[in-house]
Amino acid sequence: MFIDYARIRVKAGNGGDGAVSFRREKFVPKGGPDGGDGGRGGNIVVKGDSNVNTLLDYRFNKRFVAAAGVSGAGARKTGHSGADLILRMPLGTEIYQILEDGRKIKLADVTEHDEQIILAKGGRGGRGNSNFATPTNQAPRHATPGKHTEEMELELVLKLMADVGLVGFPNAGKSTLLSVLSAARPKIADYEFTTLEPMLGVVWVSDYQHFVMADIPGIIEGAHIGKGLGIQFLRHIQRTSTLLYLIDINSPDPLEAYRTLKAELYLYDNFMEKKPFTIVLSKIDTIPEDEREERIAEVSKIFADTTHHKILAISSVGNFGLEALKFALYKQIKESM
Ligand SMILES: Nc1nc2c(ncn2[C@@H]2O[C@H](COP(=O)(O)OP(=O)(O)OP(=O)(O)O)[C@@H](O)[C@H]2O)c(=O)[nH]1
Ligand SMILES: [Mg+2]
Known part of the structure; x- marks a missing residue:
């Protein structure tokens, strides 16, 4: 299941308490204070993972608490630190902290594989009484407690990262x-709104x-x-470096179709206007062979005259124009970098 939004609560580990302890050994008349420090609490860490494509893990599992630090002990033993809790998230996840008053603060933007970001720091360990001995107080009976951490409420918003x-x-x-x-094996069917959730696919242009x-x-x-399936999925193309407008060659007015699509994107986010794009006519196998070239030329001319854009023509079913399209897209992506 594709999940692109989740709310979770996280809490870094509390620090371990400092210890109060005195050295007691046979034949050692006066043992000094030897209580060790508490260990640090575990951090909450987010890690980018290109193998994960959804926030599904966060849909049902809503609270994440990192391990507390272990308390200090006698013989100046420092407690172990609590282990960090690592949350793997898909690339393109934006993480916001939701404050009590409802305001949101962006904490992180996960964009790279294996990139790690600390969202919440574990509490510091307390100090054991061995730290507090002074010439005038050689037997301190106090230690400090480990620092307790606050729980945070987070919002996770996935905006898929793709090139096209x-x-x-x-x-x-x-x-x-x-x-x-x-x-990729998306669902394909001869009715509208077959695709209900975004899907990514890797397109190989050469071996590497x-x-x-x-x-x-x-x-x-x-x-x-909000018409149709609405806008919630449009954010998945907000981050792509390029766009591909795919227009059925049988559309009554391909130019109008293109303009409508473009307008919808810009109304959603006018930053989309800055993205390089390719216009592609699809399903050209449906035009009888002897009319095909003429029809493509006719539509191309309309686009060239009005938008000054060259268009490509393909057939996925008839395997036509696909190689040229792959290279054109690859070139455009490289140029947009
Ligand atoms: N003849 C022909 N039919 C095609 C071609 N490409 C897609 N189709 C058909 O067009 C119909 C719709 O294809 P989809 O790939 O599901 O279309 P879509 O744009 O993903 O549709 P939504 O997910 O509903 O937005 C299916 O019946 C496909 O078999 C093509 O190149 N030639
Ligand atoms: Mg589809």
């Missing part, structure tokens, strides 16, 4: 395209060059105000 975001009306063939370019493509549910006019 697929944008198109329902049924345009987005999932089919992802399925032929990558090993690849990029990541994100398939999201179809967009319709009014998506930015």
